[in-house]
Amino acid sequence: MERFYKMVEASNKKFPKGVEPFQMATRLLEECGEVASEINLWEDSGVKRMKHGEPKKEDLANELRQAIVELFKIAKYYGVEAELEDAIERSLARSKSEGLID
Secondary structure (H helix, E strand, O other): OOEEEEHHHHHHOOHHEEEEEHHHHHHHHHHHHHHHHHHHOOOOOOOHHHHHHHOHHHHHHHHHHHHHHHHHHHHOOOOOOHHHHHHHHHHHHHHHHOOOOO
């Protein structure tokens, strides 16, 4: 998770005017739209492949990374990094106790 917070730090320095909650939420939605567009390409829906060619793992991974970084920006802005870590740990523990993961 630390690497995501490093990317948040770099992004905030690169774009210091884009660190307000509404701007972060807007970028998150924009990035989610780009993830959806990549999924559309992967699922060969519509004319996407004719227009953009074959899907690339790197492109999908990059769009996912950008969306995740925006989520981490929001967590950092509100200072809930420890709570996010705890929520993840609780979710994993619950899944393990339910026999869903090892």
